[in-house]
Amino acid sequence: MKRLSEERAKILFEKLSKFIGTNVRQLIDRPDGTYCFREHKDRVYYVSERILKLSECFGYKQLVCVGTCFGKFSKTNKLKFHITALYYLAPYAQYKVWVKPSFEQQFLYGNHIPKSGLGRITENAGQYQGVVVYSMSDLPLGFGVLARSTTDCKTADPLTTVCFHQSDIGEYIRAEDTLF
Template identity: 65%
Template sequence: MRPLTEGEIKLLFEKLSKYIGENIRLLIDRPDGNYVFRLHRDRVYYVKEKTVKLASNVARKHLISLGTCFGKFSKSGKFRLHITALDYLAPYAKYKVWVKPSSEQSFLYGHHLVKSGLGRITENTPQYQGVIVCSMNDTPLGFGVAAKTTQQCRHADPLAIVCFHQADIGEYLRSENELT
């Protein structure tokens, strides 16, 4: 487990800023202690600084994971956010999309969100902006990218895609199914 390089930090923060903007500093300097990002086997972990010091006694080959996995770097060098980061990013999200109960299951199966399934959207959401997808009772369901601005969504066709699917909490079940 090692600290991230400057290039890795830049990629990570660019991805996080698409979803939470300038609130990244709130993830690091928290009232319950300082948190850091560490890299282990191409995965980025969000962990308390005190825990990192304790884990330094464990050999690298014996360490499986530490803290919460926020995502991984692909072979091409891009950073992909994992669904495990959702609970940490949702409270700080700048833009959110709420899904009608009739479309929740479709989104959780990995499909894009269409206008007919859109319950609400944060005012002044720009096109291609990262959004947190929530149910109507404010339960975070996943990540997405706004396909249209808030104004375009109001006048869109009911079958037009308004949010591109990125990740959802249903991935746990789908990936478990692939392993068996």
């Protein structure tokens, strides 16, 4: 596993700050030890430094992965978060969207969230802000990007898309062959 290049580290931290803001520091300096991000075959892994030291005895070709896969870099150097990062990012999320119980299944099938499916939304969220999508019972369901700001949502038509779908916990089943 290798360190992220400066360019890729910048892309990763910009994307993280889009979802969790200044809480990135809490993600790295945790009470149970220091964690870091490493790259292996264009995938970004979140791993404890203690586990990372233990994995150094394996060669590049022998190592499948170490830690939790946070995302993958595309050929155009864009980072797409995998759903495995959800449980690490959800507690630190600045902006959240809750979907109605009648729309949870639609979101888990990969559909965008219209205003009619919106249960609640955090205040002062801007347009194109990264959000974590929750069920009304506070279960994290996935990631999204707001299509409209919080103030625009109040006056929007019920069929207007409020949040664009990025990934969800239903991806494990839908993309089982290609995700990992």
